Amino acid sequence: MVEDLSKYHRPIGRLLDCRSRAEDWDGYRLSEEQLEFFQENGYLKGIRILSDEQVEVLRGELEQLMNPEHPGRPLFHEYHSNESADPERVLFHALGAWRVLPGFHDLLWNPAFLLPASQLLGGPVRFWHDQLFCKPARHGGVVAWHQDYSYWTRTTPLAHLTCWIGLDDSTRENGCLHYVPGSHKWPDLPKPVLAGGLEESRSSLPEELQEKFRPVPVEMKKGEGSFHHARTMHGSGANDTPRPRRATVINAFRDGVTSNSNEPLLEGVPAIPRGQKMGGQFFPLLFR
Numbered sequence: 001m002v003e004d005l006s007k008y009h010r011p012i013g014r015l016l017d018c019r020s021r022a023e024d025w026d027g028y029r030l031s032e033e034q035l036e037f038f039q040e041n042g043y044l045k046g047i048r049i050l051s052d053e054q055v056e057v058l059r060g061e062l063e064q065l066m067n068p069e070h071p072g073r074p075l076f077h078e079y080h081s082n083e084s085a086d087p088e089r090v091l092f093h094a095l096g097a098w099r100v101l102p103g104f105h106d107l108l109w110n111p112a113f114l115l116p117a118s119q120l121l122g123g124p125v126r127f128w129h130d131q132l133f134c135k136p137a138r139h140g141g142v143v144a145w146h147q148d149y150s151y152w153t154r155t156t157p158l159a160h161l162t163c164w165i166g167l168d169d170s171t172r173e174n175g176c177l178h179y180v181p182g183s184h185k186w187p188d189l190p191k192p193v194l195a196g197g198l199e200e201s202r203s204s205l206p207e208e209l210q211e212k213f214r215p216v217p218v219e220m221k222k223g224e225g226s227f228h229h230a231r232t233m234h235g236s237g238a239n240d241t242p243r244p245r246r247a248t249v250i251n252a253f254r255d256g257v258t259s260n261s262n263e264p265l266l267e268g269v270p271a272i273p274r275g276q277k278m279g280g281q282f283f284p285l286l287f288r
């Protein structure tokens with residue numbers, strides 16, 4: 001098995017530029033208008049996270065990791081070559097790439113992610129877990145409408161944030177994200193089967209929320225990312241185009257969130273007793 005990179009709580013490779021001066025970091029700061037849009041709608045799109053060169057590095061690593069025989073596979077918390085129940089619709093989905101290869105490891109310390117995340121969370125940024133999503137060409141699967149926090153109630157309070165980063169251009173045709181503006185103000189909803197049918201979870205909503213369910217497509221260029229609140233409803237459709245639609249996701253929370261379970265919070269991670277602050281090797285503090 002390969003070395004577990006989770007023991008390194010700093011960049012170790014060459015994916016990132018070394019930027020330590022305040023004036024360098026200020027270029028990543030969100031504007032007041034962007035912050036207000038997020039507060040009103042529960043998401044923010046079109047934030048440049050990666051250069052074209054960085055995208056190519058991560059694409060190369062993703063190709064390695066999609067091989068189920070990769071020696072780092074035991075380090076993943078979850079690994080699904082196809083999480084869809086439909087063999088004609090494929091959704092590759094895995095958690096834990098930061099533990100396996102240096103590009104995905106160092107991505108967590110990207111200032112283009114960290115500074116906006118700290119503004120949106122209102123405090124220090126601590127890592128929760130990463131995700132890889134790949135919808136292959138012509139038969140890529142869907143992601144059902146859901147709130148991220150419905151899968152994360154084993155941590156509390158809700159002070160979580162998701163950053164979705166495209167490794168390809170994402171369009172309506174290849175299954176881009178759709179957000180439901182304002183849904184971050186809705187109550188917690190039951191969690192659906194993530195790679196089940198796109199519309200099943202929508203049809204189970206209370207009538208008053210059905211009327212407010214007006215999703216908008218979020219088309220972005222490769223290397224761009226979106227941030228969304230942990231209660232924001234989102235989902236994505238199938239990919240029937242001749243090219244894959246690949247993405248990586250960083251999930252984070254404001255430092256101080258505690259465990260809400262005496263069971264392991266992720267597969268292969270030691271349990272953190274209920275009520276104890278999240279931290280340690282697998283949940284590093286990324287940004288103060």
